[in-house]
Amino acid sequence: MSIAAKANALWEYANPKKFLATTERMLPFFWVASAICLVVGLVWGFFFTPDDYKQGSTVKIIYLHVPSALMAINCWLMMLATSLVWLVRRHHVSALAARAAAPIGIVMTLIALVTGAIWGQPMWGTWWEWDPRLTSFLILFLFYLGYMALWEAIEDPDTAADLTSVLCLVGSVFALLSRYAVNFWNQGLHQGASVMRAAAVTGTDTEEKVSNIFFYPLLMCIVGFILLFIALVFYRTGTEIRARRIKALLARERVNA
């Protein structure tokens, strides 16, 4: 099959029935795999890794903080991709997928902010600092709130999808800023990337990186969070598709009455 044909086959999933049938077959795998990875990663990290020589036992917070922060940013990028598909191709499933992902993203952002604050108190001596990365993350949280509020505030679903898609484009600046703020401003308390950095993974630079003792369980947790995110997006998009069908059926019923 050529690349063009494969790309065209992908659009078949814009059909709600096809999307529901396919995701319902895949969902059990994603639920089970995410549960296994999360339990193994968290138990491994919490019970079977040593304390850090500088941070003590607070290093164990990394198994929740890093994966949730990663998903907070990537969830918005996924919403950006599906919003663009909606704006360009007008596929309802893509707009509904973006809507379904937002509450997941806001919870991930909240976990990253809360665990960061709890860790920061004993390590930095403060719950909060107006540091570039922390501030851009807080703005990302507010963008998630605004995005969800906009969906609820507009009656017509197509208009809501249009406006939320535009908001998503604007918010993407902060999603990227929250990832690269440390590099742009090179100041503040938050350290640079020490896990998901190409040179840290390949060991080709001398910058500080996470030791393998912590890295492997962390990797397991990251995989678990990604699988959980996919499971939740599939499940919640299915819910949004059904909610939209209810609205359409009720509208048809009113017309026929």
Add this chain to the structure above:
Amino acid sequence: MMPDLGKYADTVLSAYAASLLLLVALVAFSIWRGRKVRAEMEKVEQRVSRHG
């Protein structure tokens, strides 16, 4: 079984408790709403098909 978390026990445990609570709430709410919407859709579909 419980590892010795030292003087940061409260910090670590509260971070885990808050995160796991938020994750469980997210999954539970998603499933609760999913089931509610699915049941409602079946009810509406049956009603619509009965009335032609």
